[in-house]
Each structure stands twice: as C-alpha cells, then as structure tokens.
Amino acid sequence: MNRDTSSMLFREASRLMPGGVNSPVRSGRAVKTDPLFIKKAAGCRIIDEDGNSYIDYVGSWGPLILGHSHPGVVAAIKEAADRGTSYGIPTRVEVEMARKVVEMVPSIEMVRMVNSGTEATMSAIRLARGYTGRKKIVKFNGCYHGHGDALLVKSGSGVITFGIPGTPGIPEEATAHTVSLPYNDLGAVRQLMEKAGGEVAAIIVEPVAANMGVVLPAPGFLEGLRKICSDAGALLIFDEVITGFRLAPGGAQQYFNIMPDLTCLGKIIGGGLPVGAYGGKKEIMERVSPAGDVYQAGTLSGNPLAMSAGLAMLNALCEEGIHEEIAKKNTYLCNGFEEASRAAGVAVTINKIGSLGCGFFTKDPVTDYESAVKADAAAYAVFFQEMLDRGVYLAPSQFEAFFVSTAHGKDDLDRTIEAAFASLGIVRQKSAPSS
Numbered sequence: 001m002n003r004d005t006s007s008m009l010f011r012e013a014s015r016l017m018p019g020g021v022n023s024p025v026r027s028g029r030a031v032k033t034d035p036l037f038i039k040k041a042a043g044c045r046i047i048d049e050d051g052n053s054y055i056d057y058v059g060s061w062g063p064l065i066l067g068h069s070h071p072g073v074v075a076a077i078k079e080a081a082d083r084g085t086s087y088g089i090p091t092r093v094e095v096e097m098a099r100k101v102v103e104m105v106p107s108i109e110m111v112r113m114v115n116s117g118t119e120a121t122m123s124a125i126r127l128a129r130g131y132t133g134r135k136k137i138v139k140f141n142g143c144y145h146g147h148g149d150a151l152l153v154k155s156g157s158g159v160i161t162f163g164i165p166g167t168p169g170i171p172e173e174a175t176a177h178t179v180s181l182p183y184n185d186l187g188a189v190r191q192l193m194e195k196a197g198g199e200v201a202a203i204i205v206e207p208v209a210a211n212m213g214v215v216l217p218a219p220g221f222l223e224g225l226r227k228i229c230s231d232a233g234a235l236l237i238f239d240e241v242i243t244g245f246r247l248a249p250g251g252a253q254q255y256f257n258i259m260p261d262l263t264c265l266g267k268i269i270g271g272g273l274p275v276g277a278y279g280g281k282k283e284i285m286e287r288v289s290p291a292g293d294v295y296q297a298g299t300l301s302g303n304p305l306a307m308s309a310g311l312a313m314l315n316a317l318c319e320e321g322i323h324e325e326i327a328k329k330n331t332y333l334c335n336g337f338e339e340a341s342r343a344a345g346v347a348v349t350i351n352k353i354g355s356l357g358c359g360f361f362t363k364d365p366v367t368d369y370e371s372a373v374k375a376d377a378a379a380y381a382v383f384f385q386e387m388l389d390r391g392v393y394l395a396p397s398q399f400e401a402f403f404v405s406t407a408h409g410k411d412d413l414d415r416t417i418e419a420a421f422a423s424l425g426i427v428r429q430k431s432a433p434s435s
C-alpha cells in the first residue's frame, strides 16, 4: 500500500508543527508509522491523500458514533453556516441544545457549553472547589481528563502512550491539591477520605476508563464512590467525555444507574465539531457566572455551527435501539478478535462495553493502570501496521479504545476480523518464542 503522499505531508508538517501534528497521539510514534493524512471520509471509511481507503475504528477519537459525514449532521452545519458562523449573542439553538442535554442525561438539570472536553473538566473542577470551599481533587491513575494543569497527573491517553512521568511547565503548586489513586481501588479511596475527606472538593472519574485502553469499573466501584462522596460532602464528577451518549442515550450514569453531582461531556456532543459541556444539579450549576460567583466564559461557547451539529447528532441518537445495535456489532467484532487470537496463539485480553473495546496484548486481566501498562506495546505496533496494510485503521496506540459506529456494516466487521486473523499470525511470527 503506497502512502508516499501522507509521508511527504508529514515531513513538511514536522518542519512547521511540533511533531508534525496538532495533538500528540496522532503522530503514530507509538506504532512506528507515519500518520495518514486524510482527504475525506464517509460512513466507516476514511480515504487518505494517496487514495487508500480504510475501515476506521477511531471515529475522530469518539465523536463519530454515527460514522463520518452523517447526512443529518452535515446538513445541519451547512444550513447554520448560511445564517452566519458566530454572533456572541444568544441563539435559539443553544436553548434547544441545553433542553436536549437535560432531557437525555439523567443527573443534569442545568448545563454550560464550552469548546472541548479539557475545558469541561477544568471548569467542573473550579466549580466543585467554589461550591464546596475545598481544594483537594481525587482522580485515578490512567484516567485522562484533558490537559488542564491540575488533572495532568498520572494521566492516560498520550501521557501513558509516551510514558511521560509528568510534564514540565506545570508548577508543583498547580498539582499540590491533586491526589491520584489506583482505578477500581475503593480501599485506597476510603483510606484517603478517612484522613482528608473534609478537604476533598471532588472525586473525578471516568465511569468507564477509556484512555488507558478500556478498563471497566469493578462491580461496586462507582456505587462506592457515590457513597463516599455523599458521606464526605465532596462532589462526584463523572467525566463522560467518551461514555456520554455512547454507552446509552444518557451515558454511563444511565447505563449503571449511578448519579454524579456534575458531569463533563465532550466528543459526541459536538457531532465532530469542537464542543464540550458540564452540567449537574441546579443548586450547584447556579454558582456558575453570571448566575453565581464562579467565573467561566468563552467567546465561541455555544457556537451556532457546533450547536447545530451537536443537536442533529443527539436527535439521531435518541432513535430507539441504536445503542443496542452498535453494542451487538461490537460483540460480534470482539468475538472475532478472540477467535483470531486463539487461532494465532497470541494472548490478547479484550475489554469491552457497549460500542467501546480494546485488545491488550497480555494474557492477564486488565483492571487498572498498573495492569494496562504490562501489555506488550511493541506487539500492538506490529498488529497496527499489519491491520493498516489490510485496510483497517485502529488507534495508533495500545492504550486507546476502538470505537464502533452505526456505519460499520457486517461486511466491514467481517473484513476486519479476516484482517485480524492474518495480522495476528504475523505478530506471532515476529514475537520472540514464548518459552
């Protein structure tokens, strides 16, 4: 497969942009492959600048649960663009969008739009601190909550992909009030809360961790966090930037029936345009400026193009049975991967839920950051390259999820499974003898 044009563009990009990209994991470093440069996309397929077509399981890292160029979303953007791109003055579509989010997400009574997931988590943390008058934040190792200073501690996504221990440019004062604990370890949370519960403003968690591969919450983990927070007067924040609108119309909180105090949203909510949001109980949200005293603002927040795209997306996701249908496709795909790994004799642990999945190259269960990083990232790199050559685009990192969309047909899934049989055979050949 010829990817010369992409490689040429990447060389040029690397002269002009740090690492040749606008976000680290895209660079392909972890899988030793130059990134594709994409010309266009439709349904589950992306087409690169060399004209190659791939079945895409990244979906822009989560937003495109209805596939690329969904006609309803594209039409909504075009129609909105004809009426102007931004006013900085309220619009009807913001009201419709807020109403939709409040209808769909069970714990949200009031919502504020922002422009990214990072902004949503940063703002939710500020609000939690303002509301409780406390400073400490508890997060979990391997959970990624965007790149805000206070939350970039033992983080997932690019931070785990590149093995970055911490990042220069964040003064230790900025993370002094952040505590990061092992995911799924309620004992560690209880221990901390016994000592310092009165100082904790919030516990923030990905209800399904999807930035260290995919790690499911152990039975009782989320319930336990809910109770601990209520007992300590701390807020429980669900970072549903990935799980929101994906696990169920109302996200992970609806799927597990556990209600956080605040919810962060991103990715799907913008239909592929830059949108984030945070919301929750009215009593808490009314502390946000100008209703309250916790300041947070945005020139382009609630942008009419972005709101129109997001609203079209959310309306489409309210259609009966969509989430069940995608989950079924994912089960079919994961069963295929499991068969392929058995046939090749390559140990792969597959974690999956709804339309999210991850195959870790390890024989052991993956339940937290510590077990995730034991996966063989070099074996994954070979798998990635072989799948790419067979027309399947996976995330260019062992520590990212694959995303199934409504646009993946049975043919696409079958082709993917077929490619996995061949690719895992090659992983087996290239890996050192196991005994």
Ligand SMILES: *Cc1c(COP(=O)(O)O)cnc(C)c1O
Residues within 6 Å of the ligand: 115, 116, 117, 118, 119, 121, 144, 145, 146, 147, 206, 210, 211, 239, 240, 241, 242, 266, 267, 276
């Ligand atoms: C992607 C992600 C973010 C950050 O969102 P951006 O839009 O990239 O800033 C935050 N939290 C989670 C769980 C995410 O997956």
